[in-house]
Amino acid sequence: CLLSGSWRSDTGCRMVVSVLSKDGRFSGSYLPGSAASDPQILTSPLEGSQQDTGLVPQPTFSFTVHWRLRAQTTTFLGQCYVGTNGEETLHALWLMREAADS
Template identity: 45%
Template sequence: MGKMGFSLVLALFLVTIGASSERKCILTGDWKNDLGSNMTISAVNEAGQFSGLYLTAVSATEKPIVESPLTGSQHVDNLEQPTFGFTVKWSFSDSTTVFVGQCFMDDQGKETLQTMWLLRVKAKSMGDNWNATMVGTNVFTRKLEEQNLGESVRSDL
């Protein structure tokens, strides 16, 4: 490869690095997971704290499902693909779920939240404690792909 070819490869590499470093995976917005549940995350403040609402599509309770509040935080030192965690206090049951995950952005700018969760249901007694916690995973995708893509929406809670 001559000097011209090397220069072209180097230029393409530098453009790729510059373009990818400008992309940021943003939690703020409306998300839908692989089970059909909907989540809205409000603005993330400078400390990485956020709140929002979660409407699950699945439940073991016979009570009507209603939106439930969530609170969480993300790491703010690396905004390209941040790790985060949040808790949902279910409004229609005596259960709580904690989610942890990471926001990923692919080469086309599509954001995905890869999460793992623990769901704690209220045990009737200490003897029933053994089966009161469930674990699982969910993948969230942005409900409106064009919403917030490449934008940093931050404010104080």
């Protein structure tokens, strides 16, 4: 299960992993599902890493999105599952933090 390529969530968010290095690090972009109704929302950069797929067939991964024009960062942690039909599915949890004054 490799993360490279385009992924879409059930809420309409889209992640595109454009660079996946041999050591598991990756980068790309993230577009929230709400962007379809709000043209002010921009695609934001993401960076992350995944386990070595040579060691585990269904690797865990994490990535961070640094939102453009917002004082927020979101981190995702999940696992890539491969179904019996070969279809790859990502399951993830996320945590968003907004900058605070104190």
